[in-house]
Amino acid sequence: MKLSIADLANVARGAAFLGTGGGGDPYIGRMLATSAIQEFGMPQIIEPHELDDDATVYTIAMLGAPTVLSEKGASGEDVDLAIKRIEQYMGKKADALIPIEIGGVNSMLPIMAAARQNLPLVNADGMGRAFPEIQMVTFNVYGVSCTPASITDEHLNSMVIETGSAKRAEDLVRVTSIEMGCSVIMSSYPLTGKQVKDYAVHGTLTMALEIGQAIERGRKEGEPVESLVNYLRTTPYYNQCKVIFDGKITDLRRETSEGFTQGHCLLSALDGSGKTLEVTFQNEFLIAKEDGVVRAIVPDLVCMVDRETAEPIPVDALKYGQRLKVLGVSAAPIMRTKESLAVFGPQAFGLDEEFVAIEDL
Amino acid sequence: MKLSIADLANVARGAAFLGTGGGGDPYIGRMLATSAIQEFGMPQIIEPHELDDDATVYTIAMLGAPTVLSEKGASGEDVDLAIKRIEQYMGKKADALIPIEIGGVNSMLPIMAAARQNLPLVNADGMGRAFPEIQMVTFNVYGVSCTPASITDEHLNSMVIETGSAKRAEDLVRVTSIEMGCSVIMSSYPLTGKQVKDYAVHGTLTMALEIGQAIERGRKEGEPVESLVNYLRTTPYYNQCKVIFDGKITDLRRETSEGFTQGHCLLSALDGSGKTLEVTFQNEFLIAKEDGVVRAIVPDLVCMVDRETAEPIPVDALKYGQRLKVLGVSAAPIMRTKESLAVFGPQAFGLDEEFVAIEDL
Numbered sequence: 001m002k003l004s005i006a007d008l009a010n011v012a013r014g015a016a017f018l019g020t021g022g023g024g025d026p027y028i029g030r031m032l033a034t035s036a037i038q039e040f041g042m043p044q045i046i047e048p049h050e051l052d053d054d055a056t057v058y059t060i061a062m063l064g065a066p067t068v069l070s071e072k073g074a075s076g077e078d079v080d081l082a083i084k085r086i087e088q089y090m091g092k093k094a095d096a097l098i099p100i101e102i103g104g105v106n107s108m109l110p111i112m113a114a115a116r117q118n119l120p121l122v123n124a125d126g127m128g129r130a131f132p133e134i135q136m137v138t139f140n141v142y143g144v145s146c147t148p149a150s151i152t153d154e155h156l157n158s159m160v161i162e163t164g165s166a167k168r169a170e171d172l173v174r175v176t177s178i179e180m181g182c183s184v185i186m187s188s189y190p191l192t193g194k195q196v197k198d199y200a201v202h203g204t205l206t207m208a209l210e211i212g213q214a215i216e217r218g219r220k221e222g223e224p225v226e227s228l229v230n231y232l233r234t235t236p237y238y239n240q241c242k243v244i245f246d247g248k249i250t251d252l253r254r255e256t257s258e259g260f261t262q263g264h265c266l267l268s269a270l271d272g273s274g275k276t277l278e279v280t281f282q283n284e285f286l287i288a289k290e291d292g293v294v295r296a297i298v299p300d301l302v303c304m305v306d307r308e309t310a311e312p313i314p315v316d317a318l319k320y321g322q323r324l325k326v327l328g329v330s331a332a333p334i335m336r337t338k339e340s341l342a343v344f345g346p347q348a349f350g351l352d353e354e355f356v357a358i359e360d361l
Numbered sequence: 362m363k364l365s366i367a368d369l370a371n372v373a374r375g376a377a378f379l380g381t382g383g384g385g386d387p388y389i390g391r392m393l394a395t396s397a398i399q400e401f402g403m404p405q406i407i408e409p410h411e412l413d414d415d416a417t418v419y420t421i422a423m424l425g426a427p428t429v430l431s432e433k434g435a436s437g438e439d440v441d442l443a444i445k446r447i448e449q450y451m452g453k454k455a456d457a458l459i460p461i462e463i464g465g466v467n468s469m470l471p472i473m474a475a476a477r478q479n480l481p482l483v484n485a486d487g488m489g490r491a492f493p494e495i496q497m498v499t500f501n502v503y504g505v506s507c508t509p510a511s512i513t514d515e516h517l518n519s520m521v522i523e524t525g526s527a528k529r530a531e532d533l534v535r536v537t538s539i540e541m542g543c544s545v546i547m548s549s550y551p552l553t554g555k556q557v558k559d560y561a562v563h564g565t566l567t568m569a570l571e572i573g574q575a576i577e578r579g580r581k582e583g584e585p586v587e588s589l590v591n592y593l594r595t596t597p598y599y600n601q602c603k604v605i606f607d608g609k610i611t612d613l614r615r616e617t618s619e620g621f622t623q624g625h626c627l628l629s630a631l632d633g634s635g636k637t638l639e640v641t642f643q644n645e646f647l648i649a650k651e652d653g654v655v656r657a658i659v660p661d662l663v664c665m666v667d668r669e670t671a672e673p674i675p676v677d678a679l680k681y682g683q684r685l686k687v688l689g690v691s692a693a694p695i696m697r698t699k700e701s702l703a704v705f706g707p708q709a710f711g712l713d714e715e716f717v718a719i720e721d722l
Binding site for chain 1: 446450516517518519520521522523524525529532533536537539540541
C-alpha cells in the first residue's frame, strides 16, 4: 500500500467512522501527519507478512481525554521520545511501528511517528476500531504484555512502567495522563513480527482509506451512505453491515466523568413510524436499542453518520435535532472470540446485554 | 560505625525525633530492618569519605501517606525491584545505598535494603530531618537531578520516570503513589560519590542512634529531656537547641488533605503563666509561635517530646491534654543557605514568616 498526503483526508474520515464516535478527532492528527510527511517524507507502509517473525514492532498512540487530544496535539519530540524510551528499556531498536487502534486520531499519530523515525508502518492495528481503555486490544487478549510501556508528555517528561496486568497499567497510565495534562503519548505492547501476524487486525489502514474514498465517491454519485455500505460489504471484516436506523436526535445526555465522555442519545425515526433508537456511549458508541430491542452491540461497531453526507459523527459533535443514519457493522472475527468478549464485550462496559453478532440481530 | 540489631530501637527513636512529627513511624521500619538483618546479615555502614568520587550511590525510601506506610510496610522484593530498575535504567550497579531522609521510617528502609542487597550503607542523608515532598532535599538544591527515579509497589508493578524538574517528579509520583495504594518504594536522585561528599548531611545515622541513646540514658538518670538536649549540644548540626515550651495540648486541628496530614495544635504553659504556643504542621511540624511570636521555624527542627520520657511524638499521635516539651533545634548549615531556603524554607510551605535561625530567636 502506498499513501499520499492527499489520501490522508480520506484515511482520517475512514478512521473517524471506525472510531464509532470516539478515538479522538483525526483532524488534528491529520495536520500532524501532514506536517511530518512534508518534513521527513512519506513512510513506507508494509503488510504484516513482510515482517520477520522476530522483528521488533512498537505501537504508538495518544491517550487521554479526546477533547484535550484535539487541543494539545503532539509536538513530535514527545512521539520520538516515547519510542526512544521503549527502545532503551527493551534494549531493541524498532524495526517497524504499528497503530494500536485504527479508529480516530490514533490512525494518524503512527503515520507521523513513522515519518519522523524513518520506520515502516504496519498496515494493521489491535482492534480494527477504537476503544477507551488500554487493556481493550487483541494483543492483550492473546497474552502480549501491555508493558513495558513508555509515556511522554509535551514537556518531555517521560515514564516507563512495568505492571502485572494491562488493567493495572490502564489505572496507572490514566492517573498519570491526568497529571500530565489529560493527554500523553504512549508506546505499549511491544510486539514481535510473529505476534503482529497472529494477533493484529490486518489491513485496517487500507480499509480506513477505502471507507473515506467510498464516502467521497458516494457524495459525487449522490448516495454517500449507500456507497459506504456497499464498500463495507466487500471488506473481510466489516461485511456484515446494515443501516439500523434513520432518525433525528430528540434527547441527548452527555457528561465527562471518570475521564470518559459518557451518556446516551435518543433518536426518533424520520419515517413517522414513532420508533425510537437509544444509543449509549463511553467515548465510543456501545449499544443501539430500538424500543428496548438490541440492534447492534459492542464489540461490533455502532456508527453514526450524517444522513445526507455520510460524514461520521463523533460523540462530541452530537446535537439535538441532528439527522443521522445509524449503522451496525461486524467487528473482525478475532474481536468476537470468547477470549476477546471477556476483555471488551458488553460486560466490560457494564452492560447487561449479551453480545449477539450484528448478522444474527 | 557499626550497628547491632539492639541499636535499631535507639536509631528508630532518634529518627522519630529528627522526623519532627512526620516521616512515618520508624517502628514498622525497624521490624523490616530487623528481619532483613536476621536473614541477610548487618550491612556495612560507611562514611561519605570512604566512597570513590565516581561511585554509584542510590537512595531508597518509602513515599506516601504516613499512616499507610505504617500499615503496608514493604515486602523486601519491592525494595529489591526499585534498586534493580534504577540500576537497569542507569546502566550502573549500585556501589552503596544512602537514606534520602534520616527522619522517620526512611532511616530504617535503607538498612533493610542494604542488608538484602549486600551493599554498604552511607552514614548520611539528604536533609538531616524529614520533609514531605521529594524536591525538598539538598541534592535537589545543589543541582542533582531527581530523576531517573524508579517506583515500585508491593505487587511488583514498577515505573521509571524522567522529568524536567524535581517538582514535576513530585507531582507525578504523588498521583502514582495514590493509585498504587498510597505507599510506594522509590529510588530517586542517583548520586555519585562526589555528590554524596559535597551535598549530603553527613553522620546522621550516627546522630539518630546517639539521640536514641541519650534519651534512654536520661530515662535511667531521671532527666531524659535534659539528657537529650545535652547530647544535641555536642553534635555538629543540632547544637543550637532549646526547650521553647512546656505545656499541654488544649486545641488540636488535624486533617488529611491533598495527601498530607495538615493542621495545628495549641499548647498552654504548665507554669500557670497563661502563655500559649501554636504549632503548625504539614506532615512535619513547621513553625512554633508563642503568643504570635516565632520561636522556631522550618528548616530548623520543631520537635515535640513527652515531657516525662522525652519520647518523640509524631503528628498522628498528638492528643488533647497531652503534656509535651517543644524543642527548637538548628538544622545543618547546608540546610540554611539561601539556595536551600528557596526550596524548603518557610515560603515553600506557604508560611508568611521569614526564616530566622533558632539561635537568633
